[in-house]
Amino acid sequence: MPIQRLTVLAILLIGAVALAGCGSASGDLTPTPATVAEVATALAMQRAAQDEAAPTEQGAEPADEPTSTPAPAADTPPETASESACIDCHTDAETLKVLAVEEVTESLSEGEG
Amino acid sequence: MPPLEAWERVLVSQAAVSEDVHASIPCTQCHGGSDVADFAAAHEGIVVDPSDAPSQVCSTCHSEIQQAANGSLHMTLAGYDTALYMRSIPENHPALEEMEANHCNNCHATCGQCHISQPTSAGGGLLEGHEFVQKPPLTRTCTGCHGSRVRNEYTGRNEGYPADVHFAQARMACVDCHGADEMHGVGLENVTHRYDGTRTPKCEVCHADAIGADSTVQQHTLHGDKVACQVCHSVEYKNCASCHVQRNEDGVRFYTIDPSWMDFQIGLNTNPTEERPWSYVLVRHVPVDPQSFEFYGADLLPNFSARPTWLEATPHNIQRNTPQTSSCDNCHGSAELFLTEGDVLPEELGANQSVIVRELP
Numbered sequence: 022m023p024i025q026r027l028t029v030l031a032i033l034l035i036g037a038v039a040l041a042g043c044g045s046a047s048g049d050l051t052p053t054p055a056t057v058a059e060v061a062t063a064l065a066m067q068r069a070a071q072d073e074a075a076p077t078e079q080g081a082e083p084a085d086e087p088t089s090t091p092a093p094a095a096d097t098p099p100e101t102a103s104e105s106a107c108i109d110c111h112t113d114a115e116t117l118k119v120l121a122v123e124e125v126t127e128s129l130s131e132g133e134g
Numbered sequence: 135m136p137p138l139e140a141w142e143r144v145l146v147s148q149a150a151v152s153e154d155v156h157a158s159i160p161c162t163q164c165h166g167g168s169d170v171a172d173f174a175a176a177h178e179g180i181v182v183d184p185s186d187a188p189s190q191v192c193s194t195c196h197s198e199i200q201q202a203a204n205g206s207l208h209m210t211l212a213g214y215d216t217a218l219y220m221r222s223i224p225e226n227h228p229a230l231e232e233m234e235a236n237h238c239n240n241c242h243a244t245c246g247q248c249h250i251s252q253p254t255s256a257g258g259g260l261l262e263g264h265e266f267v268q269k270p271p272l273t274r275t276c277t278g279c280h281g282s283r284v285r286n287e288y289t290g291r292n293e294g295y296p297a298d299v300h301f302a303q304a305r306m307a308c309v310d311c312h313g314a315d316e317m318h319g320v321g322l323e324n325v326t327h328r329y330d331g332t333r334t335p336k337c338e339v340c341h342a343d344a345i346g347a348d349s350t351v352q353q354h355t356l357h358g359d360k361v362a363c364q365v366c367h368s369v370e371y372k373n374c375a376s377c378h379v380q381r382n383e384d385g386v387r388f389y390t391i392d393p394s395w396m397d398f399q400i401g402l403n404t405n406p407t408e409e410r411p412w413s414y415v416l417v418r419h420v421p422v423d424p425q426s427f428e429f430y431g432a433d434l435l436p437n438f439s440a441r442p443t444w445l446e447a448t449p450h451n452i453q454r455n456t457p458q459t460s461s462c463d464n465c466h467g468s469a470e471l472f473l474t475e476g477d478v479l480p481e482e483l484g485a486n487q488s489v490i491v492r493e494l495p
Contacts, residue, residue, distance in 0.1 A: 106169045106176060107161040108151050111264075117141035120173060130388040 138252075138259035147263025154265045164191045183254075185245035192245045199318050200245070206319025207328060208243040216326045217422075221435040229431040236387050237379040241279045248317075253278040269309045276308040282394070283372050283418075288450040292396060295369055298451050311335040329446065333409040337363045353459070362403075362415045364448055366458045366465075370396040371449035374421035380429035391421055399473040400465075401444055401489035417473055417489050418447035424481075439484035444473055467494055 110116050151157050162169055164184040170176050184191045193200035207213050211234075218230050240255045247253045248270040251260050256278030261267050270276060277285035290297025300306040309317075316334045319325060338345040345363075349355050357366070377391040401417035403410065424438045458465050465471060472491040475483065483490075 106171050107165075107167070108146065110171075110176075111144060111146040112148060112151065114141065114145055117145055118139075121139075121141035121144055123140040131390045 137257050143251075143257075143259030145260065145263060147265060150262070150264040156266055183244055183246050183251075185247075185250075196245075199314075199320075202315075202320040202322075203245065203318045205323060205325065206317070207325055208248075208317065208319070210325075211238060211242050212326045213328055214238050217420075217441060218435075220441045221422075221438050223436055226431065226434045226436075229434055230427065233379060233427050233430045233434075236381065237389065243279065248275050255279055256281075269307070272307040272309075282374075284450050287371055290451075292370075292372065292451075295396065295451065296453060299453055329405075329410065331409075359411045360413050361400075362410070362412045362448075364416045364452070365400055365412075365414055367452045367454070367456060368398070368416060368449040369451050369453055369456055370398040371416075371418060371447065371451060373397045373419040375419055375443075376423045376426070377421035378423075378426055378429070398471060399444065399477060400471050400491065401442075401446075401473040402491060403446065404442070404488045414491075414495075415446045416449060417442070417444040418449070419443055420445050442486045442489045443482045444478070444486050444489050465495075469494060 110120070160169070161167075165181050166184075167177050167180040168175055181187075203209055214234055218234070219227065222230060241253070243253060249261075249267050250264060251258055252274050256274075261271065261274060277289075286292050287295070288298045288301050290302065296302065300311070312335060315321065322331045325331065343349070344351050345354055345358065347355065347358075349358070353366070372394050373396070374394045375392045377389055379387070379389045381387050397419070399417050400414050403412050403415045406412065420443055422435075422443060424433075424435050427434045458471070472494055473486070473489060474492075475490055478486050478490065
Protein backbone atom coordinates (compact mmCIF):
# COMPACT_ATOMS: atom_id res chain seq x y z
CA MET A 22 0.00 0.00 0.00
CA PRO A 23 2.55 2.67 -1.06
CA ILE A 24 -0.12 5.35 -1.71
CA GLN A 25 -1.59 4.97 1.78
CA ARG A 26 1.88 5.15 3.32
CA LEU A 27 2.62 8.30 1.36
CA THR A 28 -0.68 9.84 2.48
CA VAL A 29 0.09 9.10 6.12
CA LEU A 30 3.58 10.51 5.78
CA ALA A 31 2.21 13.63 4.10
CA ILE A 32 -0.31 14.17 6.91
CA LEU A 33 2.40 13.74 9.55
CA LEU A 34 4.65 16.17 7.70
CA ILE A 35 1.91 18.80 7.41
CA GLY A 36 1.11 18.38 11.09
CA ALA A 37 4.74 18.82 12.09
CA VAL A 38 5.09 21.96 9.97
CA ALA A 39 1.87 23.38 11.41
CA LEU A 40 3.01 22.74 14.98
CA ALA A 41 6.39 24.31 14.31
CA GLY A 42 4.66 27.32 12.79
CA CYS A 43 2.40 27.70 15.84
CA GLY A 44 5.39 27.68 18.14
CA SER A 45 7.16 30.32 16.15
CA ALA A 46 4.08 32.53 15.85
CA SER A 47 3.50 32.36 19.56
CA GLY A 48 6.95 33.73 20.24
CA ASP A 49 6.63 36.46 17.65
CA LEU A 50 3.33 37.68 19.02
CA THR A 51 4.60 38.67 22.44
CA PRO A 52 3.97 42.38 22.81
CA THR A 53 7.47 43.48 23.63
CA PRO A 54 9.22 42.70 20.35
CA ALA A 55 6.22 43.86 18.38
CA THR A 56 6.38 47.16 20.14
CA VAL A 57 10.07 47.32 19.47
CA ALA A 58 9.50 46.63 15.81
CA GLU A 59 6.86 49.35 15.54
CA VAL A 60 9.05 51.88 17.24
CA ALA A 61 12.09 50.87 15.21
CA THR A 62 10.15 51.14 11.96
CA ALA A 63 8.72 54.52 12.88
CA LEU A 64 12.12 55.80 13.86
CA ALA A 65 13.76 54.41 10.73
CA MET A 66 11.17 56.15 8.58
CA GLN A 67 11.67 59.36 10.47
CA ARG A 68 15.44 59.18 10.07
CA ALA A 69 15.00 58.41 6.39
CA ALA A 70 12.80 61.47 5.98
CA GLN A 71 15.48 63.56 7.64
CA ASP A 72 18.11 62.05 5.36
CA GLU A 73 15.99 62.83 2.31
CA ALA A 74 16.00 66.46 3.27
CA ALA A 75 19.81 66.46 3.42
CA PRO A 76 21.81 66.43 0.14
CA THR A 77 23.24 63.02 -0.79
CA GLU A 78 25.55 61.80 -3.55
CA GLN A 79 23.65 60.97 -6.70
CA GLY A 80 23.13 57.29 -7.02
CA ALA A 81 24.20 56.54 -3.51
CA GLU A 82 21.56 54.82 -1.42
CA PRO A 83 20.70 56.52 1.84
CA ALA A 84 22.15 54.55 4.71
CA ASP A 85 18.86 54.57 6.61
CA GLU A 86 16.58 53.75 3.71
CA PRO A 87 13.39 52.51 5.31
CA THR A 88 12.79 48.87 4.68
CA SER A 89 10.30 46.50 6.13
CA THR A 90 11.78 45.90 9.56
CA PRO A 91 11.37 42.29 10.62
CA ALA A 92 10.00 41.76 14.09
CA PRO A 93 12.81 40.46 16.28
CA ALA A 94 12.38 37.11 17.93
CA ALA A 95 11.16 37.14 21.52
CA ASP A 96 14.57 36.39 22.94
CA THR A 97 16.42 38.89 20.75
CA PRO A 98 17.60 42.02 22.59
CA PRO A 99 16.01 45.18 21.23
CA GLU A 100 17.88 47.18 18.67
CA THR A 101 19.90 49.73 20.57
CA ALA A 102 19.87 53.43 19.95
CA SER A 103 22.29 54.64 17.36
CA GLU A 104 23.29 57.76 19.25
CA SER A 105 26.56 57.43 21.05
CA ALA A 106 27.70 60.80 22.37
CA CYS A 107 24.78 61.02 24.79
CA ILE A 108 25.26 57.46 25.94
CA ASP A 109 29.05 57.64 26.16
CA CYS A 110 28.83 60.52 28.57
CA HIS A 111 25.80 59.51 30.59
CA THR A 112 27.06 56.00 31.25
CA ASP A 113 30.44 57.25 32.45
CA ALA A 114 30.26 58.03 36.14
CA GLU A 115 33.68 59.70 36.24
CA THR A 116 32.78 62.10 33.44
CA LEU A 117 29.50 62.94 35.07
CA LYS A 118 31.19 63.64 38.39
CA VAL A 119 33.16 66.34 36.62
CA LEU A 120 30.38 67.76 34.47
CA ALA A 121 27.22 67.41 36.54
CA VAL A 122 26.79 70.60 38.49
CA GLU A 123 24.65 70.76 41.59
CA GLU A 124 22.00 73.43 41.44
CA VAL A 125 22.33 75.41 44.64
CA THR A 126 18.92 76.20 46.04
CA GLU A 127 18.47 77.94 49.30
CA SER A 128 16.22 76.03 51.66
CA LEU A 129 14.25 78.41 53.79
CA SER A 130 11.29 76.21 54.55
CA GLU A 131 10.52 75.36 58.12
CA GLY A 132 8.66 72.31 59.37
CA GLU A 133 7.41 69.20 57.67
CA GLY A 134 6.22 69.52 54.13
CA MET B 135 14.89 58.61 50.59
CA PRO B 136 18.59 59.48 50.51
CA PRO B 137 19.42 62.48 48.32
CA LEU B 138 21.36 61.67 45.17
CA GLU B 139 24.46 63.52 44.06
CA ALA B 140 24.03 65.53 40.87
CA TRP B 141 25.97 62.99 38.81
CA GLU B 142 24.03 60.06 40.24
CA ARG B 143 20.77 61.62 39.16
CA VAL B 144 21.75 61.49 35.49
CA LEU B 145 23.87 58.33 35.38
CA VAL B 146 22.45 55.96 32.77
CA SER B 147 23.03 52.23 33.15
CA GLN B 148 24.32 49.90 30.47
CA ALA B 149 21.16 47.85 30.84
CA ALA B 150 19.04 50.88 30.03
CA VAL B 151 20.82 51.47 26.74
CA SER B 152 21.13 47.85 25.70
CA GLU B 153 18.41 45.71 27.27
CA ASP B 154 15.46 47.95 28.04
CA VAL B 155 12.75 47.81 25.38
CA HIS B 156 13.03 51.57 25.03
CA ALA B 157 16.72 51.31 24.16
CA SER B 158 15.79 51.31 20.48
CA ILE B 159 14.71 54.93 20.77
CA PRO B 160 17.50 57.48 20.30
CA CYS B 161 17.98 59.79 23.28
CA THR B 162 17.30 62.92 21.24
CA GLN B 163 14.02 61.49 20.01
CA CYS B 164 12.47 62.20 23.40
CA HIS B 165 14.88 64.61 25.04
CA GLY B 166 15.78 66.89 22.15
CA GLY B 167 19.28 68.33 22.25
CA SER B 168 21.96 67.00 19.90
CA ASP B 169 24.08 63.88 19.79
CA VAL B 170 27.40 65.71 19.82
CA ALA B 171 30.35 65.60 22.19
CA ASP B 172 30.30 69.27 23.09
CA PHE B 173 28.48 69.67 26.40
CA ALA B 174 26.77 72.97 25.66
CA ALA B 175 25.75 72.04 22.14
CA ALA B 176 24.51 68.62 23.24
CA HIS B 177 22.23 70.17 25.86
CA GLU B 178 20.91 73.03 23.74
CA GLY B 179 17.13 72.70 23.85
CA ILE B 180 17.25 69.64 26.07
CA VAL B 181 13.96 68.45 27.58
CA VAL B 182 14.63 67.00 31.00
CA ASP B 183 11.26 65.29 31.37
CA PRO B 184 9.75 64.60 27.96
CA SER B 185 6.67 63.07 29.55
CA ASP B 186 5.83 66.46 31.04
CA ALA B 187 4.21 67.31 27.71
CA PRO B 188 1.11 65.10 27.70
CA SER B 189 0.88 62.67 24.82
CA GLN B 190 4.12 63.79 23.20
CA VAL B 191 6.22 60.71 23.75
CA CYS B 192 4.68 57.94 25.81
CA SER B 193 1.44 57.85 23.87
CA THR B 194 3.20 56.57 20.76
CA CYS B 195 2.98 53.10 22.27
CA HIS B 196 0.93 53.59 25.44
CA SER B 197 -1.90 55.70 24.04
CA GLU B 198 -4.72 54.33 26.21
CA ILE B 199 -2.81 54.72 29.44
CA GLN B 200 -1.52 58.14 28.47
CA GLN B 201 -5.01 59.33 27.57
CA ALA B 202 -6.36 58.29 30.94
CA ALA B 203 -3.34 59.55 32.83
CA ASN B 204 -3.67 62.99 31.28
CA GLY B 205 -6.87 63.45 33.25
CA SER B 206 -5.71 61.79 36.44
CA LEU B 207 -5.15 63.69 39.66
CA HIS B 208 -1.49 62.73 39.54
CA MET B 209 -1.18 64.65 36.30
CA THR B 210 -3.66 67.51 36.81
CA LEU B 211 -3.49 68.07 40.57
CA ALA B 212 -7.14 69.09 40.22
CA GLY B 213 -7.70 68.22 43.85
CA TYR B 214 -5.81 71.38 44.83
CA ASP B 215 -8.12 73.50 42.70
CA THR B 216 -11.16 71.84 44.21
CA ALA B 217 -10.03 72.72 47.72
CA LEU B 218 -8.84 76.24 46.93
CA TYR B 219 -11.60 77.40 44.64
CA MET B 220 -14.31 76.24 47.01
CA ARG B 221 -12.81 78.56 49.62
CA SER B 222 -12.27 81.41 47.19
CA ILE B 223 -13.96 83.45 44.45
CA PRO B 224 -13.21 83.52 40.70
CA GLU B 225 -11.55 86.94 40.91
CA ASN B 226 -8.86 85.41 43.11
CA HIS B 227 -8.15 82.41 40.91
CA PRO B 228 -5.25 84.01 38.96
CA ALA B 229 -3.40 84.79 42.20
CA LEU B 230 -4.05 81.30 43.49
CA GLU B 231 -2.87 79.80 40.24
CA GLU B 232 0.36 81.77 40.51
CA MET B 233 0.75 80.42 44.03
CA GLU B 234 0.08 76.87 42.87
CA ALA B 235 2.62 77.20 40.06
CA ASN B 236 5.26 78.24 42.56
CA HIS B 237 4.50 75.96 45.48
CA CYS B 238 2.22 73.10 44.50
CA ASN B 239 2.89 72.05 40.94
CA ASN B 240 6.19 70.34 41.56
CA CYS B 241 4.14 67.48 42.94
CA HIS B 242 2.57 67.11 39.48
CA ALA B 243 3.54 63.57 38.53
CA THR B 244 4.37 62.83 34.93
CA CYS B 245 4.81 59.31 33.53
CA GLY B 246 8.56 59.70 33.94
CA GLN B 247 8.37 60.82 37.55
CA CYS B 248 6.93 57.46 38.55
CA HIS B 249 8.44 55.07 36.01
CA ILE B 250 11.89 56.52 35.28
CA SER B 251 12.96 58.89 38.01
CA GLN B 252 12.22 60.01 41.50
CA PRO B 253 9.66 62.81 41.63
CA THR B 254 10.96 66.34 41.16
CA SER B 255 9.62 67.29 44.58
CA ALA B 256 11.93 64.65 46.06
CA GLY B 257 14.97 65.95 44.22
CA GLY B 258 14.61 63.89 41.06
CA GLY B 259 17.21 61.45 39.80
CA LEU B 260 16.98 58.31 37.71
CA LEU B 261 15.58 55.25 39.47
CA GLU B 262 17.40 52.42 37.73
CA GLY B 263 19.75 54.23 35.41
CA HIS B 264 16.89 55.18 33.07
CA GLU B 265 15.47 51.68 32.83
CA PHE B 266 11.69 51.91 32.73
CA VAL B 267 10.34 50.64 36.03
CA GLN B 268 6.92 49.10 35.59
CA LYS B 269 5.95 49.23 39.26
CA PRO B 270 7.13 52.43 40.93
CA PRO B 271 8.97 51.65 44.15
CA LEU B 272 7.39 52.71 47.43
CA THR B 273 10.48 54.25 48.93
CA ARG B 274 11.67 56.28 45.96
CA THR B 275 8.60 57.40 44.10
CA CYS B 276 5.25 57.19 45.92
CA THR B 277 6.54 58.40 49.26
CA GLY B 278 8.55 61.11 47.56
CA CYS B 279 5.28 63.05 47.45
CA HIS B 280 3.16 61.14 49.94
CA GLY B 281 5.75 61.34 52.65
CA SER B 282 5.05 63.10 55.89
CA ARG B 283 1.68 61.48 56.39
CA VAL B 284 1.31 58.31 54.32
CA ARG B 285 4.92 57.14 54.47
CA ASN B 286 5.40 57.88 58.14
CA GLU B 287 2.16 56.19 59.08
CA TYR B 288 2.54 53.21 56.81
CA THR B 289 6.12 52.42 57.70
CA GLY B 290 5.81 53.20 61.40
CA ARG B 291 8.01 56.28 61.50
CA ASN B 292 5.79 58.14 63.92
CA GLU B 293 7.44 57.45 67.25
CA GLY B 294 5.29 55.32 69.48
CA TYR B 295 2.90 54.26 66.73
CA PRO B 296 3.00 50.95 64.89
CA ALA B 297 3.47 50.53 61.18
CA ASP B 298 0.50 49.51 59.10
CA VAL B 299 -0.08 45.76 59.40
CA HIS B 300 0.04 45.44 55.63
CA PHE B 301 3.60 46.73 55.75
CA ALA B 302 4.79 45.29 59.04
CA GLN B 303 3.54 41.77 58.44
CA ALA B 304 2.83 41.42 54.74
CA ARG B 305 5.54 43.80 53.45
CA MET B 306 3.06 45.10 50.91
CA ALA B 307 4.09 47.99 48.68
CA CYS B 308 1.78 50.80 47.57
CA VAL B 309 1.13 49.16 44.21
CA ASP B 310 -0.13 45.99 45.86
CA CYS B 311 -3.32 47.85 46.75
CA HIS B 312 -3.23 50.87 44.44
CA GLY B 313 -3.27 49.31 40.99
CA ALA B 314 -2.31 50.78 37.66
CA ASP B 315 -5.85 51.70 36.64
CA GLU B 316 -6.36 53.68 39.82
CA MET B 317 -3.01 55.42 39.52
CA HIS B 318 -3.58 56.26 35.86
CA GLY B 319 -7.17 57.37 36.41
CA VAL B 320 -8.57 54.77 34.02
CA GLY B 321 -12.35 54.96 33.81
CA LEU B 322 -12.58 58.38 35.42
CA GLU B 323 -13.48 61.60 33.66
CA ASN B 324 -13.33 65.11 35.05
CA VAL B 325 -12.02 63.81 38.33
CA THR B 326 -11.67 66.58 40.91
CA HIS B 327 -11.17 64.72 44.16
CA ARG B 328 -9.27 61.66 45.30
CA TYR B 329 -12.44 60.00 46.53
CA ASP B 330 -14.27 60.47 43.20
CA GLY B 331 -15.51 57.42 41.37
CA THR B 332 -15.27 53.81 42.39
CA ARG B 333 -13.74 53.28 45.80
CA THR B 334 -10.27 51.91 45.33
CA PRO B 335 -8.68 50.10 46.91
CA LYS B 336 -11.41 48.16 48.66
CA CYS B 337 -10.59 46.26 51.83
CA GLU B 338 -13.15 43.63 50.91
CA VAL B 339 -11.22 42.61 47.82
CA CYS B 340 -8.83 40.73 50.07
CA HIS B 341 -11.02 40.40 53.16
CA ALA B 342 -14.20 39.28 51.44
CA ASP B 343 -15.03 36.68 54.05
CA ALA B 344 -14.71 39.16 56.90
CA ILE B 345 -16.82 41.96 55.46
CA GLY B 346 -20.42 42.11 54.31
CA ALA B 347 -23.73 40.54 55.20
CA ASP B 348 -22.30 37.04 55.43
CA SER B 349 -19.41 38.02 57.61
CA THR B 350 -18.70 35.87 60.62
CA VAL B 351 -17.36 38.93 62.44
CA GLN B 352 -20.28 40.27 64.43
CA GLN B 353 -18.85 43.78 64.69
CA HIS B 354 -18.63 43.95 60.92
CA THR B 355 -22.25 43.00 60.37
CA LEU B 356 -23.29 45.54 63.00
CA HIS B 357 -21.15 48.44 61.77
CA GLY B 358 -20.45 47.61 58.13
CA ASP B 359 -22.37 50.42 56.44
CA LYS B 360 -22.15 52.84 59.36
CA VAL B 361 -18.46 53.34 59.85
CA ALA B 362 -15.52 53.33 57.46
CA CYS B 363 -13.05 50.53 58.06
CA GLN B 364 -10.41 52.96 59.36
CA VAL B 365 -12.66 54.16 62.15
CA CYS B 366 -12.09 50.89 63.97
CA HIS B 367 -8.81 49.75 62.48
CA SER B 368 -6.63 52.88 62.47
CA VAL B 369 -4.68 54.41 65.28
CA GLU B 370 -3.68 58.04 65.80
CA TYR B 371 -2.40 59.80 62.69
CA LYS B 372 -0.69 63.02 61.75
CA ASN B 373 -2.52 66.34 61.50
CA CYS B 374 -1.14 69.59 60.12
CA ALA B 375 -2.08 73.26 60.33
CA SER B 376 -1.24 76.69 59.01
CA CYS B 377 1.03 76.17 56.05
CA HIS B 378 2.10 79.60 54.76
CA VAL B 379 3.89 79.95 51.45
CA GLN B 380 5.98 82.83 50.16
CA ARG B 381 9.11 83.83 48.25
CA ASN B 382 12.07 85.83 49.46
CA GLU B 383 13.61 88.84 47.73
CA ASP B 384 15.60 86.51 45.45
CA GLY B 385 12.49 84.65 44.39
CA VAL B 386 13.31 81.53 46.38
CA ARG B 387 10.12 79.68 47.27
CA PHE B 388 9.58 78.49 50.79
CA TYR B 389 6.94 77.67 53.36
CA THR B 390 6.50 77.74 57.08
CA ILE B 391 4.16 75.44 58.92
CA ASP B 392 3.10 74.88 62.48
CA PRO B 393 4.27 71.68 64.16
CA SER B 394 2.13 68.68 63.31
CA TRP B 395 0.41 66.61 65.95
CA MET B 396 -0.90 63.07 66.31
CA ASP B 397 -4.63 62.82 66.79
CA PHE B 398 -7.61 60.57 66.16
CA GLN B 399 -10.98 62.12 65.37
CA ILE B 400 -14.16 60.49 64.12
CA GLY B 401 -16.32 62.91 62.18
CA LEU B 402 -19.47 62.82 60.10
CA ASN B 403 -19.31 61.73 56.49
CA THR B 404 -20.32 64.87 54.60
CA ASN B 405 -20.92 63.09 51.32
CA PRO B 406 -22.43 59.61 51.77
CA THR B 407 -22.66 57.73 48.50
CA GLU B 408 -23.34 54.17 47.45
CA GLU B 409 -19.60 53.63 47.34
CA ARG B 410 -19.02 55.37 50.69
CA PRO B 411 -22.25 54.98 52.62
CA TRP B 412 -20.84 55.41 56.10
CA SER B 413 -22.18 57.81 58.66
CA TYR B 414 -18.80 58.12 60.35
CA VAL B 415 -15.34 58.52 58.88
CA LEU B 416 -11.99 59.59 60.22
CA VAL B 417 -11.16 63.25 59.71
CA ARG B 418 -7.73 64.86 59.55
CA HIS B 419 -6.84 68.54 59.94
CA VAL B 420 -5.40 69.91 56.73
CA PRO B 421 -2.62 72.53 56.67
CA VAL B 422 -4.62 75.57 55.61
CA ASP B 423 -5.78 78.74 57.32
CA PRO B 424 -7.33 81.96 55.96
CA GLN B 425 -3.91 83.61 55.62
CA SER B 426 -2.04 80.68 54.05
CA PHE B 427 -1.56 82.45 50.73
CA GLU B 428 -1.58 86.12 51.76
CA PHE B 429 1.85 86.60 50.16
CA TYR B 430 0.01 86.43 46.83
CA GLY B 431 -2.83 88.76 47.78
CA ALA B 432 -5.07 89.85 50.59
CA ASP B 433 -8.08 87.79 51.52
CA LEU B 434 -7.63 85.16 48.81
CA LEU B 435 -9.87 82.72 50.67
CA PRO B 436 -12.95 84.82 51.48
CA ASN B 437 -15.14 81.71 51.60
CA PHE B 438 -12.88 79.89 53.98
CA SER B 439 -15.83 78.40 55.86
CA ALA B 440 -17.23 76.77 52.73
CA ARG B 441 -15.07 73.71 53.25
CA PRO B 442 -14.07 71.86 56.43
CA THR B 443 -10.54 72.05 57.73
CA TRP B 444 -11.12 68.59 59.21
CA LEU B 445 -11.49 66.45 56.10
CA GLU B 446 -12.21 62.79 55.51
CA ALA B 447 -9.02 60.80 55.73
CA THR B 448 -7.90 57.25 55.15
CA PRO B 449 -4.86 56.84 57.40
CA HIS B 450 -2.36 54.22 56.32
CA ASN B 451 -1.78 52.70 59.72
CA ILE B 452 -4.27 49.82 59.77
CA GLN B 453 -4.15 47.42 62.71
CA ARG B 454 -6.23 44.37 63.35
CA ASN B 455 -6.60 45.27 67.02
CA THR B 456 -6.88 48.87 68.16
CA PRO B 457 -8.18 50.64 71.25
CA GLN B 458 -11.52 51.00 69.43
CA THR B 459 -11.87 47.27 68.85
CA SER B 460 -11.09 46.27 72.43
CA SER B 461 -14.56 46.98 73.81
CA CYS B 462 -17.87 48.61 72.89
CA ASP B 463 -17.43 51.39 75.43
CA ASN B 464 -14.17 52.49 73.88
CA CYS B 465 -16.16 54.13 71.11
CA HIS B 466 -19.74 54.36 72.29
CA GLY B 467 -20.00 57.34 74.57
CA SER B 468 -16.31 58.09 74.29
CA ALA B 469 -16.28 61.80 73.47
CA GLU B 470 -12.51 62.05 73.04
CA LEU B 471 -12.62 59.92 69.89
CA PHE B 472 -15.21 62.08 68.16
CA LEU B 473 -14.73 65.52 66.65
CA THR B 474 -16.81 67.79 68.81
CA GLU B 475 -16.99 71.58 68.99
CA GLY B 476 -14.39 71.54 71.71
CA ASP B 477 -11.84 70.02 69.34
CA VAL B 478 -12.22 72.75 66.74
CA LEU B 479 -10.58 76.19 66.82
CA PRO B 480 -13.18 78.92 67.35
CA GLU B 481 -12.30 80.56 64.03
CA GLU B 482 -12.84 77.26 62.22
CA LEU B 483 -16.18 76.32 63.76
CA GLY B 484 -18.07 77.67 60.78
CA ALA B 485 -16.03 75.61 58.35
CA ASN B 486 -16.51 72.37 60.23
CA GLN B 487 -20.20 72.37 61.07
CA SER B 488 -20.86 69.53 58.64
CA VAL B 489 -18.33 67.18 60.20
CA ILE B 490 -18.73 67.93 63.90
CA VAL B 491 -20.45 65.14 65.83
CA ARG B 492 -23.16 66.49 68.12
CA GLU B 493 -24.76 63.34 69.43
CA LEU B 494 -22.39 60.61 70.45
CA PRO B 495 -23.49 57.18 69.25
